[in-house]
Amino acid sequence: MAITGSCHCGAVAYTLDEDPVDAISCNCSICRRKGYVLAFATPDKFRLETSREAISVYTFKNHIIRHQFCKICGCAPFGEGKGPQGPMVAINLRCADIDLDKVTITPVDGASL
Numbered sequence: 151m152a153i154t155g156s157c158h159c160g161a162v163a164y165t166l167d168e169d170p171v172d173a174i175s176c177n178c179s180i181c182r183r184k185g186y187v188l189a190f191a192t193p194d195k196f197r198l199e200t201s202r203e204a205i206s207v208y209t210f211k212n213h214i215i216r217h218q219f220c221k222i223c224g225c226a227p228f229g230e231g232k233g234p235q236g237p238m239v240a241i242n243l244r245c246a247d248i249d250l251d252k253v254t255i256t257p258v259d260g261a262s263l
């Protein structure tokens with residue numbers, strides 16, 4: 151199965167070649183402000199369907215994760231970075247075309263890391 155997701159205006163859209171069943175809700179400084187519900191995927195499962203030109207990038211602290219958002223509407227459908235297993239894509243399921251009630255969301259205490 152595959153899912154799609156996008157920002158509000160549609161300038162940033164993607165296809166993910168898997169069906170997320172698990173996600174995290176983290177209380178770190180950026181996740182709580184953005185309201186992220188994140189699922190993680192390897193880059194080979196992720197396909198950006200729109201131009202990178204529409205994306206703005208924010209990084210902080212150790213700059214390992216590219217927090218990305220649409221230059222037009224400000225929504226943040228996905229980020230990219232390096233996880234413990236290598237390159238990863240963090241999918242913000244709040245911007246995905248799925249039923250969030252069917253995803254198991256686990257709280258993560260990122261604020262304490």
Ligand SMILES: [Zn+2]
Pocket residue numbers: 157158159160161162220221222223224225
């Ligand atoms: Zn947008």
